[in-house]
Amino acid sequence: MTSQVETAANESVNLQPAQETLLKLQNVSKTFPGVKALDGVDLDVRAGEVHALLGENGAGKSTLMKILAGIYQPDGGEVILEGQRVQMTSPIEARDHGVLLIHQELSLVPDMTVAENVFLGNMPRFANMFVNNRHLNDRCGEILTRLNCKFEPTERLGNLSIANQQMVEIARALVFQPKVVVFDEPTASLTDYEKVVLFGVIRELRESGTGIVYISHRMDEIFELSDRISVLRDGTYQGTFETAQTNEDEVTQRMIGRDLDADIQHQPPELGPTALAVQGLAIEGLYSDISFDVRAGEVVGFYGLVGAGRTEVMETIFGLRKADAGSVQVQGEDLPISSPSDAIDQGLGLVPESRKEQGLVLGMSCKDNTTLANISKFTKYGWIDTAAERTIFEEYMEKLRIKCPGWEYETLNLSGGNQQKVVIGKWLSTSPKILILDEPTRGIDVGSKSEIHHLIRELAKTGLAVIVVSSEMPEVLTVSDRIVAMYDGRITQCFDRSEVTEDSLIRAITGQNT
16 A cells, blocks of 8 residues: 555546646557457646556556557557647657657667667767767766766667666657657666666656656556556556545556455465575675575565676576586485576476566467477477467466467567466476576566465465565565575575564665674
């Protein structure tokens, strides 16, 4: 529950357009093969406001914004900007009209410099011919300073972390002096410090009269930043609320059409033998002396700041990195794991941090992605049993509430949250003994997040050993039996769920107890 907001409006208020209305989308519809993504959706944005757009994954938020940004063309409806009907036939045309979309999934060029990416499509030139590199880098440097970025304009973009690449994407909003900026899940990869900087930029844009559309699954951000909230569900408009007159419960109920399940009632787990034991694991420059264990039926959460080494430890256990020292035991046996295929053979599964780059083959169907890690199970005499594959996919489609038209649907066309569910289904289909989930609910709406939290607890009850790496404190506190805190490549403390507090956890991940 958001503490700043104490009273809920009794019913949705469909607000009338104000005099300062900057942008209106009216009766917008869009259909993809087998899916009606938008069905007569309305949205208006005022000059100098932050207008939050909420909905479950697959509700149509990103589709609506891609229509506004010229990436998709609507099947029906219209876009009105400053009182004039406009048709955005491309992102360049949208930008020329003053509309800029900051993508959830990065839309940058890794082999170009930071400055070239920031000014992509609008390079400063001599006599409209040659790129003015000095002016390009100087202007970019000013913007990076404003964003408190520590990297240089001349740095190759591909050398930057995902979080820094997201800051480059955001920097583009400060170049074009836009009328409307759409931020689609902008904080998914950012540290807490970078979020503060971003929120400052958003407030500056609002004060300058820019209209902001802000999409996020993080309710604390929504209630901190926004002036109004509009809700979509299954491609339909559910209403608009004044942020100060609603609360998280009401908005969530409008999003998902039901009340969220009550908080998970945490009961002491029935623990089996030690499933995974890690002793003295180390990679020079990344982490050192990592020792912990996970028992069957237990959920162990790993919590720490970005760069603490959590993901690198899990990648080593799964055979993606080679350790300089230490050992990994699975069910009491020393098993040197030198590749992911070795790890899979020994009953490990890893839901990776980045679903698009590491978890999926986007051009393949949902069915094929679900069985990819276990394809030999469905292969006989060189032939793949597609009927058995379909059965497995449909099982996890139902269990995980994956929204898609059918098994043959390309994963590329799913929303981010449904893509994440396919990744989870892929690893569950291998029947693992130990399941590692790295940021399992990043980019997932509150309804799906609740379902996955319950799924994690249910999996542990079946005897599965589960590790959850998360940057969200409420998540590790909700699902974990024990919590391992990491700071600067080291384990600083291990907590039993019954003894951990938010304060003690913060102290542990910031090195204050070392």
